[in-house]
Amino acid sequence: MLLNVIFILLVVIHLFIKMAANISKNMRAVGLFKYLPISDINSLIDLEVSVPVPKESEVLIEVKAIAINPIDTKQRAPKPLIEKEPRILGFDGAGIITAVGEAVKKFKVNDQVFFTADIRRHGTNAQYVALDEIHVAQKPKNLSFEEAAAMPLTAVSAYESLIDRLCITEKDKGKSILIINSGGGVGSVACQLANLFGLKVIGTASRPESMKFSKESGAHIVLNHSENLVEQLKKNKLSEVDFILVNYDPYNYWDTLMMLIKPQGKICLIVDSSGLVDLKPLKAKSITLVSEMMYTRIVYNTEDRYRHTEILEEVSKMLENGKLKTTVTKVLAPFNAVNLREAHRLIEEKKTIGKIVISGFE
Structure with missing residues (x-):
């Protein structure tokens, strides 16, 4: 009996070690140091940065797909400013939870979710993103990661x-x-x-x-x-x-x-x-x-800030029951600076319809 218990414990420990090993200390991302025209190859560049560590009420999400919004292009637009550390944009996406903070109540590892970014920190244009659970809801089961990623912000x-x-x-x-x-x-x-x-x-x-x-x-x-x-x-x-x-x-x-x-x-x-x-x-x-x-409720920490979560959850249900349909119209892959610059270019030309999504790292 004791040997069986020890064996089970060893298996569990091995699985935890394997899971931890799968999450590298570094990750790929796309960001910027200078605010340049999208025609400039340095306007958005490929980066390698540290994987964020989730705090008590946060989840760590492996990003499977992200959407591009007009606000991305406005924030990236030329201005006389140089960042000391790379700035990573991105305001929504979909992925899989790989770790949870001690105070997280609604989610567990391996949950498939979609989310809005936290405007006060790095965005979603990266392999992993850490977010307070207030920004996150279960992904509609009937949608792919690409279809779901198009929906949270809009x-x-x-x-x-x-x-x-x-x-x-x-x-x-x-x-x-x-x-x-x-x-x-x-x-x-x-x-x-x-x-x-x-x-x-x-x-x-x-x-x-x-x-x-x-x-x-x-x-x-x-x-x-x-x-x-x-x-x-x-x-x-x-x-x-x-x-x-x-x-x-x-x-x-x-x-x-x-x-x-x-x-x-x-x-x-x-x-x-x-x-x-x-x-x-x-x-x-x-x-x-x-x-x-x-982001008003989030930034100003209003009394009804959890309304943000409620809406995300309601949207997820509406997508599942067919009351809403995804608005993704174009998917670019894989996720890299080249495709992100292309998405920004298309939005700036004001000739897009619906949402552009970028899917997956190679």
Whole structure:
């Protein structure tokens, strides 16, 4: 009996040693020292850095796929700054948990998860990432790592915009929402969510492929945002809308937004304005103007910060039961600086639809 116990203990110890050996002290990543145009080969470079050690409430995730977002390109954009240590970007992804901190309650080793990054530290463009469990949820079982990686940042942003900021509920069934840039990552998820609430969804795009993708995502009407939106809406027998979600610089749209929003309507901005706008028209119509920043609850450690986790978990369930579908439209592989620069280039050209995902290390 004693020999059997000793044998089992030796096997367990061997497995732990083997597991530890599989996690190297160093990992590959893609990052930057200088903020350069994406055409510069040094704008994003291959790196070897230390594997992060998870703290008490953190999990260590082996990254299987990551998504590229417009915020990545904005943070990498040229500026007169040189980092002393490499900066690693990346805001969401999917992978497998390889270690957990002592205080972690929801996860265990080998759980397949998807996640948002912590904006205050290194991002997800690496083989491993350590994150507080508040950023993590179980990956939808019906999705691949690539399909799941496309969703966390955009789905949480769209969910917060419609439900937490615009306060849309089932009571709003039949009302209308205008989604500026409905072919993008957040816009395409917002189209799907708006449909679930029974809203009449009006999207905007310009290219045939982005218009098609908007309709596939649930837009009932798609306007050309390079042309007069007011006139196009009138042709569709509408003059005003109840809600507007702006997934693009609102500066050039501002006067149009003021004309299209109904009295006592609500507008949500996701992107900063590139110039000053006149707020006076809001008062005449008693318009509610709100902003959405996915990291607000995390950065400011608000009392409802665990709402972030709840939304991620809800999104996972909605993807599993088919209420939402993944918005990945392009997968690049393997994960390296060359493919990451290509993804940034495509986003900066503003000709992408849905989400670009990069998969796997060689």
